[in-house]
Amino acid sequence: MTECFLEMKNITKQYPGVTALDDVSLTVQKGVIHAIVGENGAGKSTIMKILSGEIPHGSFSGEILFQGKPYNVKSIKKGVENGITIIHQELALSPHLSIAENIFLGNEIHKNGVIDWGKMRLKAIEITEKVGLNEDVSTPIKNIGIGKRQLVEIAKALTKDVKLLILDEPTSALNEKDSENLLRLLLNLKEGGLTSILISHKLQEIIQVADTLTILRDGKSVDTLEASEISEDRIIKGMVGREITNRFPKREHSIGDTILEVKNWNVYHPQNTARKIIDNISINIRKGEVVGIAGIMGTGRTEFAMSVFGKSYGANITGEIYINGKKEELKTVEKAIKKGIAYVSEDRKGLGLILINNILKNITLPNLEKVSKKTVINNHEEILQTGNYVDALKIKCSTILQDVKNLSGGNQQKTVLAKWLFCEPQIFILDEPTRGIDVGAKQDVYGIINQLAAEGKAILFISSELPEILGICDRIYVMNKGKIAAEMENQNVTQEDIMKLLI
Numbered sequence: 001m002t003e004c005f006l007e008m009k010n011i012t013k014q015y016p017g018v019t020a021l022d023d024v025s026l027t028v029q030k031g032v033i034h035a036i037v038g039e040n041g042a043g044k045s046t047i048m049k050i051l052s053g054e055i056p057h058g059s060f061s062g063e064i065l066f067q068g069k070p071y072n073v074k075s076i077k078k079g080v081e082n083g084i085t086i087i088h089q090e091l092a093l094s095p096h097l098s099i100a101e102n103i104f105l106g107n108e109i110h111k112n113g114v115i116d117w118g119k120m121r122l123k124a125i126e127i128t129e130k131v132g133l134n135e136d137v138s139t140p141i142k143n144i145g146i147g148k149r150q151l152v153e154i155a156k157a158l159t160k161d162v163k164l165l166i167l168d169e170p171t172s173a174l175n176e177k178d179s180e181n182l183l184r185l186l187l188n189l190k191e192g193g194l195t196s197i198l199i200s201h202k203l204q205e206i207i208q209v210a211d212t213l214t215i216l217r218d219g220k221s222v223d224t225l226e227a228s229e230i231s232e233d234r235i236i237k238g239m240v241g242r243e244i245t246n247r248f249p250k251r252e253h254s255i256g257d258t259i260l261e262v263k264n265w266n267v268y269h270p271q272n273t274a275r276k277i278i279d280n281i282s283i284n285i286r287k288g289e290v291v292g293i294a295g296i297m298g299t300g301r302t303e304f305a306m307s308v309f310g311k312s313y314g315a316n317i318t319g320e321i322y323i324n325g326k327k328e329e330l331k332t333v334e335k336a337i338k339k340g341i342a343y344v345s346e347d348r349k350g351l352g353l354i355l356i357n358n359i360l361k362n363i364t365l366p367n368l369e370k371v372s373k374k375t376v377i378n379n380h381e382e383i384l385q386t387g388n389y390v391d392a393l394k395i396k397c398s399t400i401l402q403d404v405k406n407l408s409g410g411n412q413q414k415t416v417l418a419k420w421l422f423c424e425p426q427i428f429i430l431d432e433p434t435r436g437i438d439v440g441a442k443q444d445v446y447g448i449i450n451q452l453a454a455e456g457k458a459i460l461f462i463s464s465e466l467p468e469i470l471g472i473c474d475r476i477y478v479m480n481k482g483k484i485a486a487e488m489e490n491q492n493v494t495q496e497d498i499m500k501l502l503i
Contacts, residue, residue, distance in 0.1 A: 005030035011062035017398040038216030040410030053079030083163030095142035100124035147178025248471030251450040256287030259458040265319035285458040292473030309343040310336035342420035346432035355405035389418040410441030
């Protein structure tokens with residue numbers, strides 16, 4: 001019989017006005033990959049914070065047994081000492097230090113207080129080979145891609161005698177190839193006896209690697225499935241409490257005149273100005289149209305979007321932008337906003353929100369003129385307007401004065417959308433708007449996009465996920481190596497058609 005490795009019994013965690021976990025029980029067997037799924041706000045992050053020691057013992061009720069013994073840690077350091085390591089979605093690496101230095105940061109090999117650099121380098125080479133990272137360990141982290149950084153984080157964990165590895169959305173920022181490599185590594189580590197907990201919104205990945213799965217909904221554990229029972233339909237029904245028969249809501253297509261046209265757009269790297277990032281791109285979007293840009297990470301999609309949005313990325317930018325047929329000079333973000341362009345960044349925490357501010361301030365900040373008179377903010381109007389957007393977008397929160405850092409990923413993303421809706425733009429540039437959010441929140445976002453299109457807005461939709469490109473876009477540009485490889489109407493187009501253009 002498989003050994004019971006981790007047991008969480010009747011865990012309840014409350015915050016002011018919110019029950020994050022409500023009598024949750026979870027059992028993980030030794031040497032398996034155990035997946036945890038749930039909508040944003042279901043309690044996944046809270047469980048992981050409890051296990052890692054970020055939420056200390058004594059601040060929640062219930063009992064935890066790890067390797068058959070009570071597990072009562074009160075800090076992340078104690079959690080690591082007990083063999084539990086968590087790798088967060090936002091990687092904790094120092095960009096200017098080398099791979100080897102990052103792997104052993106805080107855990108350096110030393111003798112008599114002096115770091116043994118030679119021994120540390122040899123150990124780093126050994127462990128990077130184990131995780132499949134083929135890079136010189138003296139390479140700075142800033143010089144390797146996000147997929148390889150994930151491997152550095154795993155290598156870092158393995159130096160600490162990890163017994164339980166927790167991965168929070170490990171593939172959310174990875175392309176398809178890097179995702180496959182990471183999942184293959186998890187399976188290899190399982191063969192070596194390592195137990196893992198995997199949190200992911202990518203259901204196909206869970207089906208591919210999970211031995212067991214726990215579904216959370218509204219802070220409660222609602223189902224636990226064995227590998228043979230796991231299917232997309234079963235997971236989705238458990239997560240949202242109902243069947244979702246149409247993942248991509250249908251809409252009536254009413255497409256009008258061209259709103260945005262970008263002609264012969266060229267962008268160079270902001271530091272290395274001899275390096276061309278965007279090469280002579282021309283696109284257009286019409287009223288009521290959702291236009292997709294498909295492409296793998298690193299093809300220049302985000303750089304293109306940011307350069308159009310007030311030249312917020314790049315150097316030596318050339319080309320022309322027309323809005324409603326009139327040529328515009330959008331030299332700053334402020335001018336782009338005033339001309340009716342909104343940009344929803346793929347990095348909602350770094351570029352989309354002010355995490356230490358509340359929902360109200362985040363939503364109204366880009367357009368304070370709307371709730372002020374002669375530079376004096378009308379607090380009543382600000383509260384009323386914010387409440388309307390929170391209700392319309394179904395943002396789950398205790399109050400509009402809740403700090404956005406305490407919202408789930410899906411509700412943070414809805415707050416970003418609310419912020420731009422408050423500006424009343426005519427053009428929306430949506431860069432990976434569903435990254436790291438659950439299937440229910442994704443459907444809400446798709447519904448918002450459909451509503452914007454119905455109102456005659458022009459939407460540029462950038463995504464790495466081909467099913468959603470095909471599911472919601474009217475027309476598709478395929479981008480490869482900074483160029484437009486193809487333009488196609490979304491009629492009988494398949495994922496294979498697009499993939500051929502990406503290789």
